[in-house]
Amino acid sequence: MKLFKLIKLGHKNITHHKKQTAMTVIIVGTLFSLLMALQFVVQGVENIFINREEQIFSNKTYIQARNSNYDYHRNIANKIDIECEEEIKKQNQDKKEYNIEDQKLFECKERKNAETNFWKKDQNINKIKQKFNKRAKKFGGKVTSEVKYVKKDGIIYAFYSSKMFENIIKADLLTTPKDSIPALVSVHDAFDLLNIKTRAGASDKEIRQNINRTKKEIIGKVFEKNNQKIYVVGIIPYGKNYPTLSKYRNDIKIIDIVLGQISGYKEISSYIYINDGSKNVKNFFKKAKHEHYEIIIGFNDYHQAYNYYKYETGKKDPIIFADTGDYFAIKHPVSEIITNRINHIYNMKVFKNALSIINYVLLFIAVIIIIFTFLKIINQDNKLMALYRSLGATGADVFVIYLWHLVELCILVIIYALIIANLMAVIVSFYYQTDINTSVALFYGENINKRYWLIGFNKELMSVILIILLSAPIVSLLTIDQLSMKNIAKRLKKQ
Secondary structure (H helix, E strand, C coil), rough: CHHHCCCCCCCCHHHHHHHHHHHHHHHHHHHHHHHHHHHHHHHHHHHHHHHHHHCCCCEEEEEEEECHHHHHHHHHHHHHHHHHHHHHHHHHHHCCCCCCCCHHHHHHHHHHHHHCCCHCCCCCCHHHHHHCCCCCHHHCCEEEEEEEEEECCEEEEEEEHHHHCCCCCCCCCHHHCCCEEEEEEEEEHHHHHHHCCCCCCCCHHHHHHHHHHHHHCCCCEEECCCEEEEEEEECCCCCCCCCCCCCCCCCCCCHHHHHHCCCCCCCCCEHHHHHHHHHHHHHHHHHHEEEEEEEEEEECCCHHHHHHHHHHHCCCCCCCCCCCCCCCHCCCCCCECCCCHHHHHHHHHHHHHHHHHHHHHHHHHHHHHHHHHHHHHHHHHHHHHHHHHCCCHHHHHHHHHHHHHHHHHHHHHHHHHHHHHHHHHHHHHHHHHHHHHHHHHHHHHCCCCCCCCCCCCCCCHHHHHHHHHHHHHHHHHHHHHHEEEHHHHHHHHHH
C-alpha cells in the first residue's frame, strides 16, 4: 500500500514538471526513434526475403551435405609430408649404421594416400544416410534423399530427387523426350540457353520482359548443353545476384545498404538435374561414371537449419564482424539448396549487431540528457522533498518517488519513440513501395505483385527498449546523493 502511494506521488511529479518532461521525451525519444525505425526497416527487409523463400519448399529448408571434404584431407596429407620429412632427418642423424629413409617414405606414402583417398571411401549410401541422420537429429533435421554425382565427357552432373522440387517443376516429366535428361535452370542460365542478351544498364521493365519471355519459351523445351540434351522443366532463383533499388550506377539509395546483406550467390551448381527414375535417366547413368553421393537433409524450421549449418562449419554467431570460418577444418561441407536463407540470416546478424553498438552510444547520450534534466527538477523540488521528510518520509521513500518519476519518464520515451519509429517505417514503405516490389520480383525472377511493409520486430528492438528503461536506475544511482537531507538543506540555504 505504501509503495503504491509513493508511485502515485512519483506520477504527480511527472505532471507537475510538464515542460521538462515533454522536452526530455521529445529529445531522447527522437534519438531512439531513429534507431528503432532503422531496426524496423532492417527486420522488415529480412522478413520479406525469408518469407518469400519459405514458399519455394513449402516452409522447408534443405541442406546438402558431403560425406568428406577433399581439401580437408588433402590439408592433413600435406601436414603428414612435413612431419615425415622432419622425422626422416631426425632418424638419419641418430642412426648412422643404416638408412631407414626408404621405410619411412613408404609409411608416409601410405598415410598420405589414406587421407587423400578418404573421400572415395564409405560410398555405401545407407551408411552415409545413417551417419547424417544421427548428426542432424539433435537439430530437428532428417535425411530425405541423396544427390548422385556422375561424370560424362569430363562434365560433372548432380542428380536430385524430383519429390523435393514438386513446387518448382512446371513441365510434365512423363513427356521428357528421348535421350534428354530433365533439368531445372537458373534465370541467367535460361537467358544463355535462349541467347537472350541483357544489356548493361537495362531498365527494370526490360529485364522483367526478358524474364517473362524466358519462362514462356524455355519450360518444356529441349536444349543442348555440353553435347547433352536437357529438357527444361522449371526455373529456379535467382534472377539477380543482389536485390537493389538503384536504377543506375550513380543512383544511390540508403535502403540498398540493407538490401546488400541479401545475396543470391549459391555454392552449388545452377543446373539441377532431376532423377525421376525414368528410362532416360537410367540410360544416362549407364553411360556416365559414378563419382560420389551427397545427402539432402530437410528441416521444418530454418532456424534449425541455421544451427545445423553452424555445427558442421564450425561458424559462430557474429558479434560485429562475420566469422569466415576455416574451410580446410570442415570435415563435412554443407550448403543450402536453392534458397539462401542461412546466408541472409547470418549477414543480417552482422548488420544488426553493428547497429547495436549505436544503442550504447545513445544510452550514454540519453543518460547525460536525463541527468541534467533530473538535476534541474530536483533543484526545483527542494521544498517539496523537505516537506516529504518533515511528514515522516524516509530517504528510501524519497528515492522511490523520484525513481518512479524516472521510470515513467522512460516509459513515455519508449511510447513516443515507438510511435515515431512506426510512422517513419510506414513512410519509408510507402515511398519505396514500387521499387521494393520490382526489386523482389527481379531478384527471384518472378512476377510478384504484393505490397510489402518494411516493418519487422526483433530482439534488437527489445534491447533498445530495455536500454531506455535501464536509464532510470542508472540516473537514480548517479544522482542518489542529491536526494539526501544534507544536500537538500544546502540547496535551500542557497535559495
